[in-house]
Amino acid sequence: MAKSLRSRWKRKCRAVKRERYAVKELSRLKKMLGIKEEEKVTESEVMESDQVIFLDAGAIKNAKKKAKPDVEDDEDVEMSSDDEKVEVDGENGKKRIFSTKTLKDQNGQYPVWLHKRKIAKMTRSTQKKIKKKSKKRRH
Incomplete structure (x- = not known):
């Protein structure tokens, strides 16, 4: 099929959206993994770096416990199959x-x-x- 002006324009708009959402997705991933951002990440930096660093959940949990040993996780609810x-x-x-x-x-x-x-x-x-x-x- 021929490449119409409309399809080219749509492709261009989708590429712009992908760039914009890449920044949001990276920040969500970092927030989910518990990584604090010291500086804002720009769109160009995201496009330059094609890799995302994944950390082990156990390492993040241990780091948090070392920082605050006396605070308990109130958000987690302990559930067991026996408890009603x-x-x-x-x-x-x-x-x-x-x-x-x-x-x-x-x-x-x-x-x-x-x-x-x-x-x-x-x-x-x-x-x-x-x-x-x-x-x-x-x-």
Whole structure:
């Protein structure tokens, strides 16, 4: 096929976008890996250096622990398959205890991230179980 003016222009625009997004992607990678940026990276530097340095997660974690040995990671929630209750820090600094089976907290409320359809489905299934149990008791 012939190379039309429109396709050339689109290709040029995509190349500009790639350059712009390369800077953002590199900064996201560095942030995700825990690398602090001392100086801003320009677009030309990103295009010149074609390599990204990946660090071992264990090395980054050890470096953070050496810097702050007395601070614990509050963001990580320890979960085990045996536990039915999970403690999570709330927005106000209050701890909320969620049940892994029902997904409700100690006040009987569902978490914010749980979709309404999922909540309705769970309540329907629990209501069916309750009806079955009550019918068995009658007979």
